[in-house]
Amino acid sequence: MKLLFINGVNLNMTGIREKGVYGVQTLEEINAEIAAHFKDDECEFYQSNCEGDICTKLQNAKCDGIILNAGAFTHYSYAIRDAIAAIQIPVVEVHMSNVHSREEFRHTSVISAVCRGVIAGFGKNSYILAGESFKL
Ligand code: DQA
Numbered sequence: 001m002k003l004l005f006i007n008g009v010n011l012n013m014t015g016i017r018e019k020g021v022y023g024v025q026t027l028e029e030i031n032a033e034i035a036a037h038f039k040d041d042e043c044e045f046y047q048s049n050c051e052g053d054i055c056t057k058l059q060n061a062k063c064d065g066i067i068l069n070a071g072a073f074t075h076y077s078y079a080i081r082d083a084i085a086a087i088q089i090p091v092v093e094v095h096m097s098n099v100h101s102r103e104e105f106r107h108t109s110v111i112s113a114v115c116r117g118v119i120a121g122f123g124k125n126s127y128i129l130a131g132e133s134f135k136l
Pocket of ligand 1: 010074094096098
């Protein structure tokens with residue numbers, strides 16, 4: 001199975017920013033753990049701070065499932081929502097933090113409705129739980 005993990009804006013700062021929320025591990029370290037967990041699968045990791053680049057990545061994706069942490073784009077990017085709706089590959093929305101226990105603006109996701117499901121609040125394991133969902 002080929003899984004594509006996409007991280008959006010500011011996720012490259014994981015391990016540096018708001019460590020109490022997102023932990024102390026870098027995105028590279030987290031990705032290495034994810035790849036080890038899915039050692040029998042093919043994993044691709046992509047991160048961008050640019051909304052349009054994430055749309056292009058979604059449009060060109062060739063894989064069995066996409067795990068998407070869009071970061072703050074989650075809360076307002078109709079462009080990413082439309083890109084998800086435009087493709088046939090299922091997308092699972094992921095958040096490391098429990099967005100529903102945080103600020104009000106994080107309670108709204110404009111992408112959830114076009115995703116297969118949503119996983120939030122399990123730190124780096126949110127990515128692994130989302131990836132496992134494609135095997136059910
Ligand atoms: C996040 C939650 C978002 O609200 C925030 O803007 C992020 C990270 C998470 O993984 O918990 O950048 O998607």
